[in-house]
Amino acid sequence: MPDTVTAAEASPSGSLDGDYDDAAGYYTPGTPLVDGKAPEGPIADRWQNRKFEARLVNPANRRKLSIIIVGTGLAGASAAATLGEAGYNVKTFCYQDSPRRAHSIAAQGGINAAKNYKEDGDSVHRLFYDTVKGGDYRSRESNVYRLAEVSTNIIDQCVAQGVPFAREYGGLLDNRSFGGVQVSRTFYARGQTGQQLLIGAYQALERQIAAGTVSMFTRHEMLELIVADGKARGIIARDMVTGEVQTHLADVVVLASGGYGNVFYLSTNAMGSNVTAAWRAHRKGAYMANPCYTQIHPTCIPVSGSHQSKLTLMSESLRNDGRIWVPKNQADCDKDPRDIAEEDRDYYLERIYPSFGNLVPRDIASRAAKNVCDEGRGVGPEVDGVRRGVYLDFADAIERLGRDAVANKYGNLFDMYARITGEDPYSVPMRIYPAVHYVMGGLWVDYDLQSTIPGLFVTGEANFSDHGANRLGASALMQGLADGYFVLPHTIRDYLADGPFEAIGEDHPAVVEARTSVTERIEHFLTVNGTRSVDSYHRELGNIMWEYCGMERTETGLKKAIDLIRGLRDDFYRNVKVLGTNESLNQSLEKAGRVADFIELGELMCIDALNRRESCGGHFRGESQTEDGEALRHDDEFAYVSAWEWAGLDERPVLHKEDLSYTAIEMKQRSYK
Amino acid sequence: MNLTLKIWRQPDAVSAGAMHTYQLADVSPDMSFLEMLDVLNEQLNDQGEDPIAFDSDCREGICGMCGLMINGDAHGPEVTTTCQLHMRSFTDGETITIEPWRSDAFPVIKDLVVDRGAFDRIIQAGGYVSVNTGSAPEAHSVPVPKDDADRAFNVATCIGCGACVAACPNGSASLFMGAKVTHLGLLPQGQPERDERVVNMVAQHDHEGFGGCTNIGACTAACPKEIPLDVISQLNKDLRIAIKHGH
Numbered sequence: 001m002p003d004t005v006t007a008a009e010a011s012p013s014g015s016l017d018g019d020y021d022d023a024a025g026y027y028t029p030g031t032p033l034v035d036g037k038a039p040e041g042p043i044a045d046r047w048q049n050r051k052f053e054a055r056l057v058n059p060a061n062r063r064k065l066s067i068i069i070v071g072t073g074l075a076g077a078s079a080a081a082t083l084g085e086a087g088y089n090v091k092t093f094c095y096q097d098s099p100r101r102a103h104s105i106a107a108q109g110g111i112n113a114a115k116n117y118k119e120d121g122d123s124v125h126r127l128f129y130d131t132v133k134g135g136d137y138r139s140r141e142s143n144v145y146r147l148a149e150v151s152t153n154i155i156d157q158c159v160a161q162g163v164p165f166a167r168e169y170g171g172l173l174d175n176r177s178f179g180g181v182q183v184s185r186t187f188y189a190r191g192q193t194g195q196q197l198l199i200g201a202y203q204a205l206e207r208q209i210a211a212g213t214v215s216m217f218t219r220h221e222m223l224e225l226i227v228a229d230g231k232a233r234g235i236i237a238r239d240m241v242t243g244e245v246q247t248h249l250a251d252v253v254v255l256a257s258g259g260y261g262n263v264f265y266l267s268t269n270a271m272g273s274n275v276t277a278a279w280r281a282h283r284k285g286a287y288m289a290n291p292c293y294t295q296i297h298p299t300c301i302p303v304s305g306s307h308q309s310k311l312t313l314m315s316e317s318l319r320n321d322g323r324i325w326v327p328k329n330q331a332d333c334d335k336d337p338r339d340i341a342e343e344d345r346d347y348y349l350e351r352i353y354p355s356f357g358n359l360v361p362r363d364i365a366s367r368a369a370k371n372v373c374d375e376g377r378g379v380g381p382e383v384d385g386v387r388r389g390v391y392l393d394f395a396d397a398i399e400r401l402g403r404d405a406v407a408n409k410y411g412n413l414f415d416m417y418a419r420i421t422g423e424d425p426y427s428v429p430m431r432i433y434p435a436v437h438y439v440m441g442g443l444w445v446d447y448d449l450q451s452t453i454p455g456l457f458v459t460g461e462a463n464f465s466d467h468g469a470n471r472l473g474a475s476a477l478m479q480g481l482a483d484g485y486f487v488l489p490h491t492i493r494d495y496l497a498d499g500p501f502e503a504i505g506e507d508h509p510a511v512v513e514a515r516t517s518v519t520e521r522i523e524h525f526l527t528v529n530g531t532r533s534v535d536s537y538h539r540e541l542g543n544i545m546w547e548y549c550g551m552e553r554t555e556t557g558l559k560k561a562i563d564l565i566r567g568l569r570d571d572f573y574r575n576v577k578v579l580g581t582n583e584s585l586n587q588s589l590e591k592a593g594r595v596a597d598f599i600e601l602g603e604l605m606c607i608d609a610l611n612r613r614e615s616c617g618g619h620f621r622g623e624s625q626t627e628d629g630e631a632l633r634h635d636d637e638f639a640y641v642s643a644w645e646w647a648g649l650d651e652r653p654v655l656h657k658e659d660l661s662y663t664a665i666e667m668k669q670r671s672y673k
Numbered sequence: 674m675n676l677t678l679k680i681w682r683q684p685d686a687v688s689a690g691a692m693h694t695y696q697l698a699d700v701s702p703d704m705s706f707l708e709m710l711d712v713l714n715e716q717l718n719d720q721g722e723d724p725i726a727f728d729s730d731c732r733e734g735i736c737g738m739c740g741l742m743i744n745g746d747a748h749g750p751e752v753t754t755t756c757q758l759h760m761r762s763f764t765d766g767e768t769i770t771i772e773p774w775r776s777d778a779f780p781v782i783k784d785l786v787v788d789r790g791a792f793d794r795i796i797q798a799g800g801y802v803s804v805n806t807g808s809a810p811e812a813h814s815v816p817v818p819k820d821d822a823d824r825a826f827n828v829a830t831c832i833g834c835g836a837c838v839a840a841c842p843n844g845s846a847s848l849f850m851g852a853k854v855t856h857l858g859l860l861p862q863g864q865p866e867r868d869e870r871v872v873n874m875v876a877q878h879d880h881e882g883f884g885g886c887t888n889i890g891a892c893t894a895a896c897p898k899e900i901p902l903d904v905i906s907q908l909n910k911d912l913r914i915a916i917k918h919g920h
């Protein structure tokens with residue numbers, strides 16, 4: 001057990017300050033968790049102090065130390081490039097055919113940085129403040145401050161790499177405001193910022209591969225973590241082309257394996273994004289923090305039929321000029337929207353939130369859309385008996401600004417919409433619906449980004465630390481690159497300074513155990529020979545998660561979901577049908593392992609949501625709302641990170657709480673009325 | 674819609690492949706091309722036949738992972754990625770032929786999946802700016818004219834899907850290389866390594882077995898990101914100048 005867990009007394013099971021605890025029967029209370037690495041003192045000095053205190057590793061010794069990095073998106077590629085050039089031996093793994101495919105590439109909007117180039121009152125402190133507030137006071141202030149602090153270095157680094165950010169006529173960088181923020185701090189490369197930043201990190205990584213400091217394993221998937229003598233010492237990976245199960249040993253392991261939004265089946269995540277690397281680490285002792293925190297993005301293209309495999313996000317900037325409405329009367333829902341009279345339209349956001357209107361935060365816009373569709377006033381095709389869509393109407397904007405001006409601003413998004421739906425958004429209102437986009441939960445890490453397993457570090461979306469209960473626009477790219485370029489390389493050296501580590505061989509019991517567990521799992525999937533496809537289980541899991549652990553959760557719904565998921569897991573192991581062999585590319589086999597892990601994660605997400613008897617960020621507990629139906633936080637009871645320890649299959653997970661305290665910022669309730 | 678699908682099946686890199694014919698009913702025009710293949714795969718799985726392997730990941734037209742020859746065209750009849758091609762582009766009763774990318778430098782791994790590792794190796798040969806982390810100057814210290822930055826962005830949008838190679842009768846990757854050489858060549862940050870970059874990338878390209886460019890233009894016609902043909906002229910110009918400089 002790492003020294004970050006204190007020996008304080010566990011709270012008695014089932015009691016929560018004398019209140020009824022919904023989740024009491026589903027978990028075991030554990031010891032509180034403290035992030036022991038966060039430095040004390042003024043917040044502005046903490047990162048500088050930590051960097052100075054972190055021990056150094058002599059360049060000659062770096063060659064003797066080895067690092068495994070799983071995942072090569074913004075966080076993984078930037079970390080691999082940086083640690084490679086520092087002189088360590090780095091091995092990186094990704095499931096795609098090239099690191100350039102990582103899903104960071106799909107981020108559209110931009111990346112925040114406190115450069116204050118517009119002299120509009122921005123500062124490191126303001127970026128920090130906005131981020132903590134936006135996360136509904138459920139993130140760590142020390143981490144967020146550091147993120148804001150290094151944000152400026154990220155822009156310098158990317159520009160030096162040749163990332164073609166938007167520029168003004170004078171040749172200097174342009175900025176825009178984004179995601180409801182009142183200062184212009186977002187750097188962007190048209191609607192493809194994520195792509196350009198990832199290509200920058202990818203090129204830096206390829207440069208190190210050519211230099212021989214980094215070895216790249218593409219089409220490889222981590223299937224198990226090796227924990228030997230209490231430390232993370234390697235991984236078991238499967239070569240997805242040959243099926244070869246490989247052992248890779250190192251002195252330290254970094255997971256940069258992204259988020260798990262695909263637990264919902266339909267999401268904006270890439271098809272291959274999965275939780276396996278993180279979940280296998282969780283089963284080996286890494287705590288999973290705030291797993292129920294999922295960002296639901298309000299402006300996605302709605303589902304068109306049961307064949308749908310994924311959802312496409314459209315930039316939120318559309319809400320600047322589009323007006324959102326549904327028919328007042330259910331009877332009008334299948335009419336051509338152009339034939340519905342003005343007085344028969346319900347511009348519900350403008351009605352309920354007159355001061356913010358269509359620009360209310362993501363969670364409020366999302367939940368309001370779900371509510372009107374649940375009332376039966378949704379529009380678009382009926383899928384499974386319900387119309388899930390609301391209009392995003394540009395008719396007024398086109399009349400006010402002219403078609404050309406609208407095309408200049410949003411043309412590429414309109415084209416994308418037309419391509420996917422076959423409808424022309426210039427003449428018929430667009431239809432949008434919320435979709436799962438990003439997860440704020442992930443493996444618990446301390447200030448050094450180290451998990452509860454010594455030697456296992458976690459970066460980017462795979463960790464939990466920086467976003468709280470909500471993620472603001474343009475802050476995910478910032479976190480990925482901050483972790484990989486500027487944070488991890490400093491904190492990992494403090495750990496590596498303990499090296500050289502005792503070599504372990506492939507015959508070490510921990511290695512043998514991990515390998516055996518992988519080969520047995522593969523063997524199991526290939527021999528069940530049941531009747532249902534892997535995808536059908538994934539889809540069913542997704543429906544349960546969306547219905548009961550999506551935008552709105554209730555005690556009854558979550559308990560029902562847990563029962564359903566347990567039943568689904570049983571059936572999956574008995575009745576899944578995976579054809580083919582291990583010894584060649586077998587996409588069904590790959591998916592089977594991932595879906596098995598998603599099922600276990602889904603159950604934990606529901607237990608976490610059950611425990612969190614408050615509404616915060618996008619996590620609306622039906623039982624916790626104001627008289628007006630707004631989200632109601634309970635800071636007195638829930639200002640903590642929930643960090644879950646695996647206790648075994650069919651065992652209750654153990655809940656460790658890390659209290660969140662704020663010294664540089666005051667906690668406030670949100671109001672968007 | 675009801676469709677007849679003729680699809681290339683090849684169990685692995687060393688086995689011989691062949692076209693197989695499948696019937697698929699009830700295809701919705703709203704499905705993406707890959708969702709149509711998902712549905713076919715569910716049908717094959719039910720029948721106990723190995724599902725067809727194909728690559729896809731983001732399904733938003735940006736990661737570059739997907740790519741099929743559809744009726745002989747890279748990414749099919751429209752200028753887009755395969756994941757953004759929808760079945761409304763086809764007609765009821767149509768026969769659609771689906772093959773993997775055609776190129777010796779992209780060997781087939783299984784069915785419709787090919788190995789595009791050669792693209793990464795071309796980037797390794799010089800498709801980057803050598804800057805170490807933490808040593809970058811202040812971003813505003815190097816202004817870039819807006820027109821150059823915009824044009825650099827336009828060509829930097831290459832997604833590395835390989836459609837240019839698959840469409841080229843010579844199997845040349847000149848459009849892919851030209852996009853990167855032009856992107857970095859337009860920016861002040863890319864100048865110090867400009868000569869070396871183009872020479873090394875072209876050498877790696879030839880080493881990988883890609884063919885020479887004869888300015889046919891099939892690459893740019895197939896490119897889902899509409900990378901213009903003149904990046905190849907820029908590539909040739911940069912190469913000529915580098916050789917003149919003695920590289």
